[in-house]
Amino acid sequence: MTQTPKLQDFNLFPQHVGTWDGTWTICDPEGNKLQQFTAVLEQRIEENQWRQTNHQTYADGSTETQEFVGVVLSHGELEITSDNPPFSNYKTLAKELDDRLILFKIWQKETNTLRAIELIHLVADGYRVRTTQSFTPDGTLQSIMTIVETKR
Incomplete structure (x- = not known):
C-alpha cells in the first residue's frame, strides 16, 4: 500500500505558507483594465491539507472571503476544492x-470544460506573481488577471 506523500515535504507549496498581500488586476482580452x-x-x-483563505477588498469598500482546501x-500535486460559489462548481x-512554478488548471465540473489556467511564479522569497487566463464555456478568452503579492 502506497503512503500518501506529506504536503510539508513538497518542493514548493511549503514556501507559500504564510500571509500574502496583493493587488489583483483583471483585464479584458485586449488588455483593458476591467477591475x-x-x-x-x-x-x-x-x-x-492545503488550507487557503482569501480576504478580498474592492474599491467600493465591499469585502469577500473565500475558503479553499487542497488534498494531496x-x-x-493537489486537488483544490471550495464550498464557495462559483468555485464550488469547479x-x-x-x-x-x-x-519556482505552480500550475493550476480549472474545469467546470458539470461539463469538464477548461475555465482557467493560472501560473504562480515564486520570483523570490516573499515575492510572487500570478497570471490567470479565464475562458468562457465555449473556450474563448474571457479575461486575463495579474496578481502581484508580497509575504508579510
Whole structure:
C-alpha cells in the first residue's frame, strides 16, 4: 500500500505558507483594465491539507472571503476544492512544475470544460506573481488577471 506523500515535504507549496498581500488586476482580452482590488491570502498546511483563505477588498469598500482546501494526490500535486460559489462548481488541480512554478488548471465540473489556467511564479522569497487566463464555456478568452503579492 502506497503512503500518501506529506504536503510539508513538497518542493514548493511549503514556501507559500504564510500571509500574502496583493493587488489583483483583471483585464479584458485586449488588455483593458476591467477591475482592480486588493486581497490578503492566508495559506497554511493543516493535517496534510492545503488550507487557503482569501480576504478580498474592492474599491467600493465591499469585502469577500473565500475558503479553499487542497488534498494531496501525489508528490507535488493537489486537488483544490471550495464550498464557495462559483468555485464550488469547479474541479481544480494544482501541480508544482519546478522549484519556482505552480500550475493550476480549472474545469467546470458539470461539463469538464477548461475555465482557467493560472501560473504562480515564486520570483523570490516573499515575492510572487500570478497570471490567470479565464475562458468562457465555449473556450474563448474571457479575461486575463495579474496578481502581484508580497509575504508579510
